Amino acid sequence: xxxxxxxxxxxxxxAADAKSINAxxxxxxxxINKTMAGVYSFLPLGLTVLRKIExxxxxxxxxxxxxxxxxxxxxxxxxxxxxGRWDKKVFEPxxxxxxxxxxxYALNPTHEEIVVPLVAxxxxxxxxxxxxxxxxxxxxxxxxxxxxxxxxxxxxxxxDLYSFHPDAACLDRYYEKVQGAYDKIFQRLELTDRTYLTxxxxxxxxxxxxxxxxxxxxxxxxxFVSIEAEKQGKRIAVNREIFDAQKTVCPVTGGKExxxxxxxxxxxxxKLGTKFSEPFKLTFNDEKGAVHPILMGCYGxxxxxxxxxxAEAFADxxxxxxxxxxxxxxxxxxxxxxxxxxxxxxxxxDLYR
Amino acid sequence: xxxxxxxxxxxxxxAADAKSINAxxxxxxxxINKTMAGVYSFLPLGLTVLRKIExxxxxxxxxxxxxxxxxxxxxxxxxxxxxGRWDKKVFEPxxxxxxxxxxxYALNPTHEEIVVPLVAxxxxxxxxxxxxxxxxxxxxxxxxxxxxxxxxxxxxxxxDLYSFHPDAACLDRYYEKVQGAYDKIFQRLELTDRTYLTxxxxxxxxxxxxxxxxxxxxxxxxxFVSIEAEKQGKRIAVNREIFDAQKTVCPVTGGKExxxxxxxxxxxxxKLGTKFSEPFKLTFNDEKGAVHPILMGCYGxxxxxxxxxxAEAFADxxxxxxxxxxxxxxxxxxxxxxxxxxxxxxxxxDLYR
Numbered sequence: 001x002x003x004x005x006x007x008x009x010x011x012x013x014x015a016a017d018a019k020s021i022n023a024x025x026x027x028x029x030x031x032i033n034k035t036m037a038g039v040y041s042f043l044p045l046g047l048t049v050l051r052k053i054e055x056x057x058x059x060x061x062x063x064x065x066x067x068x069x070x071x072x073x074x075x076x077x078x079x080x081x082x083x084g085r086w087d088k089k090v091f092e093p094x095x096x097x098x099x100x101x102x103x104x105y106a107l108n109p110t111h112e113e114i115v116v117p118l119v120a121x122x123x124x125x126x127x128x129x130x131x132x133x134x135x136x137x138x139x140x141x142x143x144x145x146x147x148x149x150x151x152x153x154x155x156x157x158x159x160d161l162y163s164f165h166p167d168a169a170c171l172d173r174y175y176e177k178v179q180g181a182y183d184k185i186f187q188r189l190e191l192t193d194r195t196y197l198t199x200x201x202x203x204x205x206x207x208x209x210x211x212x213x214x215x216x217x218x219x220x221x222x223x224f225v226s227i228e229a230e231k232q233g234k235r236i237a238v239n240r241e242i243f244d245a246q247k248t249v250c251p252v253t254g255g256k257e258x259x260x261x262x263x264x265x266x267x268x269x270x271k272l273g274t275k276f277s278e279p280f281k282l283t284f285n286d287e288k289g290a291v292h293p294i295l296m297g298c299y300g301x302x303x304x305x306x307x308x309x310x311a312e313a314f315a316d317x318x319x320x321x322x323x324x325x326x327x328x329x330x331x332x333x334x335x336x337x338x339x340x341x342x343x344x345x346x347x348x349x350d351l352y353r
Numbered sequence: 354x355x356x357x358x359x360x361x362x363x364x365x366x367x368a369a370d371a372k373s374i375n376a377x378x379x380x381x382x383x384x385i386n387k388t389m390a391g392v393y394s395f396l397p398l399g400l401t402v403l404r405k406i407e408x409x410x411x412x413x414x415x416x417x418x419x420x421x422x423x424x425x426x427x428x429x430x431x432x433x434x435x436x437g438r439w440d441k442k443v444f445e446p447x448x449x450x451x452x453x454x455x456x457x458y459a460l461n462p463t464h465e466e467i468v469v470p471l472v473a474x475x476x477x478x479x480x481x482x483x484x485x486x487x488x489x490x491x492x493x494x495x496x497x498x499x500x501x502x503x504x505x506x507x508x509x510x511x512x513d514l515y516s517f518h519p520d521a522a523c524l525d526r527y528y529e530k531v532q533g534a535y536d537k538i539f540q541r542l543e544l545t546d547r548t549y550l551t552x553x554x555x556x557x558x559x560x561x562x563x564x565x566x567x568x569x570x571x572x573x574x575x576x577f578v579s580i581e582a583e584k585q586g587k588r589i590a591v592n593r594e595i596f597d598a599q600k601t602v603c604p605v606t607g608g609k610e611x612x613x614x615x616x617x618x619x620x621x622x623x624k625l626g627t628k629f630s631e632p633f634k635l636t637f638n639d640e641k642g643a644v645h646p647i648l649m650g651c652y653g654x655x656x657x658x659x660x661x662x663x664a665e666a667f668a669d670x671x672x673x674x675x676x677x678x679x680x681x682x683x684x685x686x687x688x689x690x691x692x693x694x695x696x697x698x699x700x701x702x703d704l705y706r
Contacts, residue, residue: 007420007484007517009475033471035425036458041471042423044486050423067360070395070403072388073426073491074508097450097460099507100497105389107450107460118386118394122362131360133397138426138491144453154452155427164360 001044001329002352006030008043021218021315022308023149029320031311038146038154046307048328050157053306054136056188056325057159060181066161067133071114073140075106079113082279093141107140112272112298115162116280119294123164126286129294130170132178134161136303148220150308151264157303165295166284171271178299182212182267189306190323194313196237196263198223199251205273205295208251212301213237213263214309223263224248228255237261264309265302272296354397354682355705359383361396374571374668375661376502382673384664391499391507399660401681403510406659407489409541409678410512413534419514420486424467426493428459432466435632446494460493465625465651468515469633472647476517479639482647483523485531487514489656501573503661504617510656518648519637524624531652535565535620542659543676547666549616551576552604553592558626558648561604565654566590566616567662576616577601581608590614617662618655625649 008030023040026032031046042050058068074097080086085094086106095107108114115133123129136159143154150156161178165171179197186195191214198211213223222240229236229250236252240260249256274293277283282294307326314321324330335348361383376393379385384399395403411421427450433439438447439459448460461467468486476482489512496507503509514531518524532550539548544567551564566576575593582589582603589605593613602609627646630636635647660679667674677683688701 005418005420005484007472007475007481007486030475033474035427035467035471036429039425039427041425041467044420044422047421047423065358067358067397068400069397070400072392072394072508074388074392074493076389095450095452097448099448100495114388114394118388119360121386122360122383128360131358133360140427142453155425 001048006044008033008045019147020149020151022151022311025311025315025320026149026308031320032150038143038152040150040153040155040304042304045328049310049322049326050304050307052326053189053310054157054159054303057185057301057303058136060185060188061132061134061159061161063184064177064181065132067131069133069135070137071108071111071118071135073108073138075108075114077104077106079117080106083113083276084279085113093143095140095142109139109141110298110300111135111137111160112162112276112296116276116282116296119162119164120280120282123282123294124284126166126284129284130163130165130174132161132163132174134159134299148308150304151312152220153304156305159301159303161299163297163299164282165297166286166292168295171295171297175269175271175297178269178297179210182269182299182301185301186212186266188325189310190325191266191310191313195266196223196225196235196261198237198239198263198265199242200239200268201242203270203273203275205275206271208242209268209270211239211265212267213239214266214313215261216264216309216312217262218312219262219264221263221265223261224258225261226250226253226255227257227259228253231255237263264305264312266306266309267299267301269299270297272298354401356685359397361386361398372500373502373504375504375664378664378668378673379502379661384673385503391496391505393503393506393508393657395657398681402663402675402679403657403660405679406542406663407510407512407656410538410654410656411489413538413541414485414487414512414514416537417530417534418485420484422486422488423490424461424464424471424488426461426491428461428467430457430459432470433459436466436629437632438466446496448493448495462492462494463651463653464488464490464513465515465629465649469629469635469649472515472517473633473635476635476647477637479519479637482637483516483518483527485514485516485527487512487652501661503657504665505573506657509658512654512656514652516650516652517635518650519639519645521648524648524650528622528624528650531622531650532563535622535652535654538654539565539619541678542663543678544619544663544666548619549576549578549588549590549614551590551592551616551618552595553621554595556623556626556628558628559624561595562621562623564592564618565620566592567619567666568614569617569662569665570615571665572615572617574616574618576614577611578614579603579606579608580610580612581606584608590616617658617665619659619662620652620654622652623650625651 085091337344690697
C-alpha cells in the first residue's frame with residue numbers, strides 16, 4: 001500500500017466525536033468516518049485492521065469445527081413474533097422496517113430468530129448433533145444514544161456462533177471448547193492481560209452467562225475483579241448487574257474480595273437451553289426414536305467493537321498503536337529523498353516491490 | 354471440508370421457490386436458504402462460492418488501484434433529501450427506517466449519498482485526483498415483488514466502485530480501465546462468451562450507461578444483440594429500454610440488424626458527471642486555484658446476483674455445475690469403503706489430509 005496514493009488523510013480535528021476516545025483516535029488517523037451517531041464507514045486503513053481481526057476470529061472458529069454461513073440482515077416480522085421479541089416492550093432495540101405490500105421486516109440485531117428455523121430444516125436426528133455454525137455479519141440496533149464511537153454502534157460487525165446439542169453435558173463440553181477458542185483470540189489480539197472472564201446474569205437455563213470484559217478507563221461497564229482469583233493467576237470478575245457487596249463470592253475461587261474496574265464487553269457467551277428451540281419446534285429423534293428439544297448455546301464477539309477496544313487499550317500520547325497481528329502494515333518504508341531519481345528513493349521503491 | 358460434517362443437506366424438494374431456476378438449484382443443492390421472498394441466507398457451500406466471486410472482483414478492483422472501504426448500510430435521511438432521492442416518488446425502492454428519537458434512516462440500496470460527503474472531507478485539490486474507491490457490501494431494496502431468487506433480492510451483496518476526476522477526458526480513461534477490469538472478471542468467471550456489453554439509458558451527462566448482460570433463458574431483461582458486431586467478433590447489445598426497431602443502430606459498428614435475447618444484468622457502469630458532486634459541494638481547486646465540481650463515475654457488480662447467474666448459466670439436468678474458479682471445491686474424494694479400517698477409506702483419508 002502506497003500511503004501517498006490513499007485518498008484519506010490524517011487529521012488533527014476530530015471535534016465531532018471528541019467524547020469517544022476510540023472515535024477520536026480512529027477518525028484522526030483516517031481509519032473510520034462517521035456517517036451519523038453510532039454509524040461509521042471504514043476507510044482503507046481501518047478496513048484492513050477490521051479484516052485482520054475478522055480473520056483471526058474466523059480461524060479460531062474454524063479450528064473448533066464451526067461452519068461459516070452468512071444469514072440475512074432482514075427477517076420477517078413473524079419470526080420475531082414467534083419468540084415474543086417483536087414487541088418493543090420486550091426488545092426495544094429492534095428496528096422495525098416498513099416494507100412494500102404493507103409488510104414489516106426486522107433488521108436483525110442477533111440471529112436466533114433466523115438460525116433456529118434454518119437449522120430446523122436440516123437437523124432431525126441425534127446423529128446430526130452436536131455442531132456449531134457461525135457468521136461474521138453486520139448487525140443493527142436501534143440505540144437511543146450512541147456516543148461511544150465503534151464501541152456501541154447502531155450498525156456493527158459481529159461474529160455470532162450458535163451451537164446445537166442433544167443434552168446439557170454435550171452443551172457444557174462445547175461451551176468450554178468455545179472458551180478455549182476465545183482465549184486464543186484474545187491472545188492473538190494481545191488483549192489477554194486486560195481481559196476478564198466476567199460472570200453476568202444468566203437465564204432460566206443457566207445461572208450465569210459469561211462476558212469477556214476488557215479493562216478500559218472509559219469502558220461502559222463496571223465489573224468487580226476477584227482479588228483471590230488474581231492471586232491464583234486467574235482473571236475472573238463479576239458484572240455489576242449481578243454483584244451484591246454483601247453476598248457475592250467469586251464463582252471460581254470463592255474469594256470475597258473484589259476491586260471495581262471500568263471495562264468494555266468484547267464478547268459474551270450464553271447457554272440458551274431450549275429458549276429458542278421450543279418456539280420453532282427444533283427437535284431431534286434420539287436412538288430410540290423419542291423426540292426431544294435441541295439445546296443451544298450462543299457465542300458472540302464484537303468485531304468492530306474489538307477494533308475500538310484495541311484502539312483505546314494500546315494508544316499512547318502520539319496516537320494509535322496496533323498489536324502486530326492486526327496492524328494495517330508490519331513495516332513502513334520511508335524514502336529519505338523526495339526526488340524519484342535519487343538513490344534513497346529508488347532503494348525504498350525496490351524494497352517496496 | 355468433510356461433506357459428512359456439513360449440517361446442511363441436499364434436497365429434492367424446493368417447491369417454495371420453484372419459479373426461480375437459480376433459487377431451486379441453489380436451495381436443492383444446500384447452497385442457500387430462503388428467509389423470505391428476496392431474502393436468503395448463504396449456507397457453507399454457498400458462502401464459499403460467494404466469497405470466491407467476491408475475491409475475484411476484489412483482485413481486479415485492486416489491480417486498477419481501487420481503494421477498498423466499507424461504508425455504512427444506514428444513512429441519515431438528510432443525505433438522501435439533499436439529492437432529492439428520499440422522496441418515494443423519485444426513488445421508490447429506498448427503505449425508510451423509523452429510529453429512536455423520532456429519527457428516520459435510509460437503508461442504502463446504493464452509496465452515492467454516503468461516498469460523496471465522505472470524499473468531500475478528504476479531497477480538495479487537483480493533486481488528489483483521479484482515484485477510485487470501492488466496497489463489497491450488503492445492500493437493500495424495498496422491492497414490491499421478488500420472485501427471481503438471488504437474481505433480484507431485497508437484500509444482496511454488491512461491489513460498488515466510485516471514481517473521481519477533474520475533467521471528462523480523465524473520467525473517460527478511467528471508465529475504459531474499469532471496462533478492462535470487468536472483462537477480466539467475466540473471463541475468470543467463464544462468462545465471457547455469454548456476456549454482452551449493453552448500451553442502456555444514460556443521464557444528463559452521458560448519452561448511454563453500459564450494462565454487462567449475461568444471456569439467460571429466464572433473464573429479466575430483453576436486449577437486442579448487434580448481428581454486425583457479432584460478425585466482427587464483438588458482443589454488443591442495446592437494452593430494450595432505449596431500442597427503437599426503426600431507428601436504432603449498433604453504437605459500435607453502425608449495424609442495423611439485431612436479434613432479441615433474454616438476459617440478466619450482472620453489472621452496470623455509469624458516468625455520473627456532477628450529478629452528486631453538486632448537491633454535496635464536492636469540488637477541487639485546479640492548478641490556478643479556481644474551484645470546479647468533481648466529475649464522477651460509478652461501477653456496480655452484483656456479487657450475489659452473479660452467483661445466481663452462474664448457477665442458471667451452467668447447470669445441466671443433473672443440477673449445478675460451477676466454473677473451477679468459483680467451485681466450492683476443486684476435488685471430491687469419495688472413499689470406496691465405508692469401514693474406517695479398510696484400506697480404501699484410510700487412503701482417502703490420507704489424501705484429504
